[in-house]
Amino acid sequence: MTFSSASTPALLEAKGLSKAYGRVTVLDDVNVAFRAGEIHALLGENGAGKSTLVKILAGVTAPTAGEVAGPAHANRDVAMVFQELSVIRQLSVLDNLVLADRSKGVFVPYRRLGRRAREVLALAGLQSVSLDRPVETLSLAEQQLLEIARGLMRDAKVLILDEPTATLSDVEIQRVHAAARRLAETGHAVLYITHRLGEVFQLAHHVTIMRSGKLVATGPTRMFEMHDIISHMLGHAAHDPLDVAESEDSLLEAPTLEVSALSLAPRFDDVSFSGRCGRILALFGQVGSGADDVVRALAGLLPPANGNAMLHGTRLPLHSNAGTKRCGVAYVPADRATEGVFLNASVTDNISSSALKRVSGWSVLQRRKELALARSEASKVRFAQARIGENVQAFSGGNQQKVALARALACVPKLLLMSEPTRGVDVGARPDIYHSVRQMAREGMTVVVSTSDLLEIRELADEVMTMYRGRVVGRHNVRTTKDPELLEEILRGAAA
Amino acid sequence: MKLGAPRLTQPSGATLVAVATVVVAVVAGFTLDGFATASNFRGLSLSLSLIGIVAVGLSFITICGQVFSLSISTLAALSTICFASFLHLGAIEAMLVTIVMATCLGAVQGFIVGHFESDPIIVTIAANAVMVGAGQLLTDGQTIMGIGDTSIFNATIFNFLPVEAAIFLVVTLCLHVALRYTVPGRQMTLLGLNDRAARISAIPRTWLIVSAFAICGATTGIAGALLSAQSSSGQLQLGAGFGTGAIVAVVVGGVAVTGGIGTPIGAAVGAIFVGLLVNVASLAGFDYSLQRVTEGVLVLAVVVLAGVYSRESRQRR
Numbered sequence: 001m002t003f004s005s006a007s008t009p010a011l012l013e014a015k016g017l018s019k020a021y022g023r024v025t026v027l028d029d030v031n032v033a034f035r036a037g038e039i040h041a042l043l044g045e046n047g048a049g050k051s052t053l054v055k056i057l058a059g060v061t062a063p064t065a066g067e068v069a070g071p072a073h074a075n076r077d078v079a080m081v082f083q084e085l086s087v088i089r090q091l092s093v094l095d096n097l098v099l100a101d102r103s104k105g106v107f108v109p110y111r112r113l114g115r116r117a118r119e120v121l122a123l124a125g126l127q128s129v130s131l132d133r134p135v136e137t138l139s140l141a142e143q144q145l146l147e148i149a150r151g152l153m154r155d156a157k158v159l160i161l162d163e164p165t166a167t168l169s170d171v172e173i174q175r176v177h178a179a180a181r182r183l184a185e186t187g188h189a190v191l192y193i194t195h196r197l198g199e200v201f202q203l204a205h206h207v208t209i210m211r212s213g214k215l216v217a218t219g220p221t222r223m224f225e226m227h228d229i230i231s232h233m234l235g236h237a238a239h240d241p242l243d244v245a246e247s248e249d250s251l252l253e254a255p256t257l258e259v260s261a262l263s264l265a266p267r268f269d270d271v272s273f274s275g276r277c278g279r280i281l282a283l284f285g286q287v288g289s290g291a292d293d294v295v296r297a298l299a300g301l302l303p304p305a306n307g308n309a310m311l312h313g314t315r316l317p318l319h320s321n322a323g324t325k326r327c328g329v330a331y332v333p334a335d336r337a338t339e340g341v342f343l344n345a346s347v348t349d350n351i352s353s354s355a356l357k358r359v360s361g362w363s364v365l366q367r368r369k370e371l372a373l374a375r376s377e378a379s380k381v382r383f384a385q386a387r388i389g390e391n392v393q394a395f396s397g398g399n400q401q402k403v404a405l406a407r408a409l410a411c412v413p414k415l416l417l418m419s420e421p422t423r424g425v426d427v428g429a430r431p432d433i434y435h436s437v438r439q440m441a442r443e444g445m446t447v448v449v450s451t452s453d454l455l456e457i458r459e460l461a462d463e464v465m466t467m468y469r470g471r472v473v474g475r476h477n478v479r480t481t482k483d484p485e486l487l488e489e490i491l492r493g494a495a496a
Numbered sequence: 497m498k499l500g501a502p503r504l505t506q507p508s509g510a511t512l513v514a515v516a517t518v519v520v521a522v523v524a525g526f527t528l529d530g531f532a533t534a535s536n537f538r539g540l541s542l543s544l545s546l547i548g549i550v551a552v553g554l555s556f557i558t559i560c561g562q563v564f565s566l567s568i569s570t571l572a573a574l575s576t577i578c579f580a581s582f583l584h585l586g587a588i589e590a591m592l593v594t595i596v597m598a599t600c601l602g603a604v605q606g607f608i609v610g611h612f613e614s615d616p617i618i619v620t621i622a623a624n625a626v627m628v629g630a631g632q633l634l635t636d637g638q639t640i641m642g643i644g645d646t647s648i649f650n651a652t653i654f655n656f657l658p659v660e661a662a663i664f665l666v667v668t669l670c671l672h673v674a675l676r677y678t679v680p681g682r683q684m685t686l687l688g689l690n691d692r693a694a695r696i697s698a699i700p701r702t703w704l705i706v707s708a709f710a711i712c713g714a715t716t717g718i719a720g721a722l723l724s725a726q727s728s729s730g731q732l733q734l735g736a737g738f739g740t741g742a743i744v745a746v747v748v749g750g751v752a753v754t755g756g757i758g759t760p761i762g763a764a765v766g767a768i769f770v771g772l773l774v775n776v777a778s779l780a781g782f783d784y785s786l787q788r789v790t791e792g793v794l795v796l797a798v799v800v801l802a803g804v805y806s807r808e809s810r811q812r813r
Contacts, residue, residue: 299696300698301696320698321695321696321698322698322700325697325698331696333696338690338692338693339690339692339693339696340693340696341690341693342686342689342690342693342756343689343690344689344756344757345685345686345689345756349682349686352682353682353686353697354697354698356679356682356683357679360678360679363678363679363680364677364678364679365676365677365678365679365682407697
C-alpha cells in the first residue's frame with residue numbers, strides 16, 4: 001500500500017506554519033510535506049486546526065509565521081474541495097466545470113473546455129455523466145465527485161478534500177475512494193481530511209494527526225494502529241471518566257420520553273431510545289451521523305417517515321412544530337443567528353417571543369409581566385439582568401446562546417432539545433450554559449442534546465448515545481465510559 | 497428596550513422624520529406666505545390623510561417582512577366604485593360594505609403569499625392585473641355616480657379638522673396599539689425580524705401574513721371610500737397615486753423594507769412629512785413636476801442614508 005517514498009520531492013510543503021487570531025493560537029509551528037502520488041490523511045478532533053492549515057495551504061488565508069513552499073504553491077496549483085458543496089445546482093455539469101476554468105477572455109472557449117471536461121470527469125469517475133445534465137439531477141456522491149473534477153479542471157496538482165464522505169452512503173463512498181486513488185496514481189497529491197478512521201486504513205498512504213493546533217504525529221499509515229491514532233487525537237487531555245461527579249445518581253424513574261423506531265431515509269434509520277426526567281442524554285455523532293436530525297425530528301421540524309415519540313405518555317405530533325411545542329417541547333437550534341434568536345430585537349423581546357401567552361391577557365401584551373419573565377429567565381441562564389434591554393445583535397456568541405436558551409426555557413418545556421449547545425460559544429460562557437441546563441434537568445426537565453464535541457459530553461451529559469451514519473451504535477453512562485470507546489463508535493460505527 | 501429601536505442611543509428613523517417635520521413646518525410658517533393659514537392647514541390635512549391611512553395599513557405588510565403590496569392603487573379604485581355603487585344604502589353602510597370587500601381582497605392576496613410562500617411583489621402585481629380587468633368589466637370603463645348623502649365624510653370637526661384627518665388619526669392610533677401591544681402584532685414584528693426563527697417558535701405564519709394583508713386591504717378600502725365620498729363617484733382612475741404615495745410614506749417613515757423594524761406611527765409620520773414637503777414645494781412656486789421630483793429625491797435620500805447607516809453599524813460590530 002505504501003506507494004510513496006521519502007525520496008520523492010514534495011509538491012507542497014508547510015514550513016513552520018503558525019496562525020494566531022488575536023491572542024489565540026490556532027496553528028503552532030506545523031511542518032509537513034505532501035508528495036505526488038500520495039494520499040495523505042489529515043486527522044484531528046474538531047478545533048484541532050485542520051481547516052486553518054488547509055486554508056493556508058490553499059492560499060485562502062495568510063499564516064502569521066512560517067511559509068508554504070514547493071512547486072505546487074509557486075504555480076498556485078492547489079485546489080480545495082470543500083465539505084459544503086459549492087457546485088451550482090441549476091447549471092449543467094459543463095457550465096459548472098467551465099466556471100472553474102481560469103482562462104481569461106470575453107468568450108468562453110466551449111469546444112476546448114468540453115474536451116477538457118471529459119478528461120477530468122473520467123479522472124473523477126464520472127465518465128458516464130453527460131455534460132449537459134443539470135447538476136441537481138446528480139446524486140450527492142456525484143456532486144461531490146464533480147466538485148473534485150472542478151479542482152482538476154485547472155490542472156491542480158494538489159487536491160485538498162475536506163471530509164468528502166461525511167454525508168455519503170457506503171456505495172457512494174467507494175466511488176469517492178476510487179477517484180482519490182486514481183488521482184494519486186496519476187501523480188497528484190491528495191490531502192484527505194476525514195473523521196472516519198476506517199477509511200484512513202483503506203485509503204491513505206500517509207497519516208498526519210493534529211491536536212490543539214500542533215502536529216502531534218505524522219508518518220506512513222503502516223506505522224499506526226487504530227488505537228494509536230485515537231490516543232494521538234485525544235492526547236493526554238483525555239478525560240478521566242470519573243472527574244465529573246456532579247449529577248448524583250438519583251433513583252432511576254420511569255422514562256418520560258420514549259422514542260421508538262424513528263426513521264427518515266437517508267438521514268436516520270430505526271432510532272429508538274428513552275429519556276428520563278432529570279437526566280441529560282447526548283446524541284453523539286459526527287456531522288452527517290443523523291444525531292442532529294433526530295433532535296430536529298423530535299422538535300417537529302423534520303417529520304420522520306416512520307416511528308413515534310411519546311412524552312409523558314402523550315404521543316408527540318412530529319409532523320408539526322406547533323404541535324410539539326404545545327406538548328411541551330422546546331428546541332434550541334445550533335445556528336443562532338439564522339434560527340435561534342431575533343438579532344435585531346432586545347433580550348426581553350427575544351425571551352418573551354415564544355411564550356407570548358404567558359405575558360398577555362386577552363391577547364394584549366402586559367409589559368410588566370414581560371419584563372418579569374425576561375428577568376427570571378435571564379437569571380436562570382446566568383445572563384446579566386442589567387443588559388436585558390439591549391439588542392442581541394451586538395452580543396458575543398455565548399451571550400446570544402444564553403438568550404436562545406432563555407427563550408426556550410420561557411415556554412416551560414417538559415422536554416428541552418438542543419443542537420450543538422455550545423458551538424461557537426466562548427469558553428467563559430460554556431460553564432454557565434452547562435450549569436443552567438443541568439439545573440433544569442435537576443428540576444425535572446428531560447434534556448436531549450446532539451453534539452459532535454466529546455468535551456461537551458463530559459461536561460454536560462449523564463448518558464450518551466453514539467450514532468454512526470444514521471444508526472444508533474451504543475448507549476453508555478458517561479461516567480463509566482472512556483473516551484476512546486466513544487470515539488471508536490462514532491468514527492467506525494462498531495462497538496470497540 | 498423598545499422593539500424596533502435599532503440602538504438604544506440612536507434615535508429611530510421615525511423620530512428623526514418627526515423632528516424634521518416640525519422643523520420644516522416651523523420654518524415654512526415663518527418664511528412662506530399662506531402656509532400658516534387655516535385654509536392651507538385644511539387643504540394639507542385633506543391631501544395627506546388618505547395616503548396616510550393607506551400607508552399605516554401598508555406598514556403591517558412591510559413589518560411582517562412581506563415588502564410591499566403593489567395592488568393598492570387598483571384596490572383603492574375598486575373601493576371608490578364599490579362605495580359609489582352602494583351609496584344608496586347610506587354613507588356609513590356603503591363605507592362598511594367597501595371595507596369588507598377590500599379586506600377580503602387583501603386577505604386573499606395574503607393567503608397566497610403566506611400559505612404558498614410566494615413572493616409578495618409578484619402576487620400583488622398579478623392581483624393588480626386581475627382587479628384592473630375585473631373593474632373594467634364591472635364598470636365598462638364608465639364613472640359610477642353614487643346617489644346619496646356623503647356630507648358626513650366631508651364635514652369639518654370644530655371648524656378646523658376634516659373628518660378624513662380625524663379618521664387618519666384614529667386609524668393610526670388603533671393600528672399602532674394593535675401592532676405594539678397585542679400578541680399577533682408582536683408576532684408580526686418577530687416574523688419580519690427573522691422568518692426562520694419565527695417558524696421554529698411555531699408562530700402562526702400564514703395567519704399573520706393574511707392578517708397583515710387584510711389590514712392593508714381594510715385601510716385601502718377606507719381611503720378609497722373617503723375619496724369616493726368627496727365626489728360621490730367611483731371609477732378606475734381614482735386613487736392612482738395611493739400605491740406609490742403609501743410606499744414613499746412607509747419608507748420615509750423609517751419602516752425597514754427588510755421587515756421587523758418600524759411602526760404604524762412611523763408610516764403616518766412619513767406620510768405627513770411627504771405631504772408637508774409637497775405642500776411647501778407648491779406654495780414656494782414649484783409646479784407639479786418639480787413636486788414629484790422632490791418626492792422621488794426624498795425616497796432616494798432615505799434609502800441611501802439607511803444603507804450607509806447599516807453599513808456603518810456592521811463595521812462597528
